[in-house]
Amino acid sequence: MNVTAGAATDIGKVRENNEDFYLIDEPLFAVADGMGGALGGEVASQLAIQTVEELFRAGKGSLAEHVRLANRAVFERSVRDRAVAGMGTTLTAVKVEGSEAHLVHVGDSRAYLLRAGDLRLLTEDHTLVQRMVKRGEITKAEAEVHPHRNVMTRALGTEPDIEVDETSVALLDGDRLLLCSDGLTAMVTEQQVQAILESEPDPKRAAERLVRAANRAGGIDNITTVVLDARKEEPTSGDTAGLIGRRISPPSKAATLRWAVRAGITLTVVGALFAGFRVYVDHQWYVGSSNGRVAVFQGIPATLGHFRFSHVVEQEDLQASTVEQLPLYSDLEKGITANSRAEAVAIVAQMRRDLGTAGQAGVAS
Numbered sequence: 001m002n003v004t005a006g007a008a009t010d011i012g013k014v015r016e017n018n019e020d021f022y023l024i025d026e027p028l029f030a031v032a033d034g035m036g037g038a039l040g041g042e043v044a045s046q047l048a049i050q051t052v053e054e055l056f057r058a059g060k061g062s063l064a065e066h067v068r069l070a071n072r073a074v075f076e077r078s079v080r081d082r083a084v085a086g087m088g089t090t091l092t093a094v095k096v097e098g099s100e101a102h103l104v105h106v107g108d109s110r111a112y113l114l115r116a117g118d119l120r121l122l123t124e125d126h127t128l129v130q131r132m133v134k135r136g137e138i139t140k141a142e143a144e145v146h147p148h149r150n151v152m153t154r155a156l157g158t159e160p161d162i163e164v165d166e167t168s169v170a171l172l173d174g175d176r177l178l179l180c181s182d183g184l185t186a187m188v189t190e191q192q193v194q195a196i197l198e199s200e201p202d203p204k205r206a207a208e209r210l211v212r213a214a215n216r217a218g219g220i221d222n223i224t225t226v227v228l229d230a231r232k233e234e235p236t237s238g239d240t241a242g243l244i245g246r247r248i249s250p251p252s253k254a255a256t257l258r259w260a261v262r263a264g265i266t267l268t269v270v271g272a273l274f275a276g277f278r279v280y281v282d283h284q285w286y287v288g289s290s291n292g293r294v295a296v297f298q299g300i301p302a303t304l305g306h307f308r309f310s311h312v313v314e315q316e317d318l319q320a321s322t323v324e325q326l327p328l329y330s331d332l333e334k335g336i337t338a339n340s341r342a343e344a345v346a347i348v349a350q351m352r353r354d355l356g357t358a359g360q361a362g363v364a365s
């Protein structure tokens, strides 16, 4: 199979850094979306992809093994270097071998297959809301607007070992693959994504058009897209290749032991998870409302009984009710999440600009 690829990445309209990173190094392609304050996100996404690329070029082991080693590299760096403590990243990568596309995936970036007028999601988001959808607690539509839709249940670099999802796709002539960060899928519907992929034959231009569409819709996050086109080198007959399903990589010995330990001392693990959750919460930021005014919060916009997972760090002079009248910020009451304090402050700055263009008096007297 011949593959032609094009990519685009953009900081978006709100964020101060582009923490996404992508790779086009035929036959290996990847997208990573970093998270963590200050420099953490950028370091995590780049280190993850470069580690996978180096291991791939060294020619030993499977792609999933490369991802597990990249996880270890990001984790160890975050433990060693206080400046990037707590960083993590998504990673969605594909290796094309003959007519097989091997896909590995951790986090909430995505891979799609466009085949014969049908856009199919090949990856599963490792997010809290996706877990709730699977349990039937909320619908897919509710998940898309859920205030905690950015909370990930699995990210590369946050624990010493990681479970990697693997999928293989037997490519057909004319197949188009899309790898993208959530900055695309949070802003643009799958119908719009499909319409752009179907109307733009050039992969580079298709990738750029997707990014422009996300920016036109608000560009609230970094946006990265990699588009791959598969073409048969020469026509052959009798090829009945098709999608062959999803599987989870077999657990290593260490992972098996870990599961046994988890089964035995569930309470300890729950305690450790909670401690990890606290660390996670301390690295989260959002813009919400406090006493009727816009405020920057550290934590996540959630409560459990009387327990709050956030506190105000900056009280603004903007009236929350005025800001909420702008459609982009109708979720203010639920909280608009950010990856760092700087990003949360940038969202507030954007609110001020948007209020200015909307010609409204947003500043409280």
Ligand code: MG
Residues within 6 Å of the ligand: 033, 181, 182, 183, 221, 222
């Ligand atoms: Mg993102």
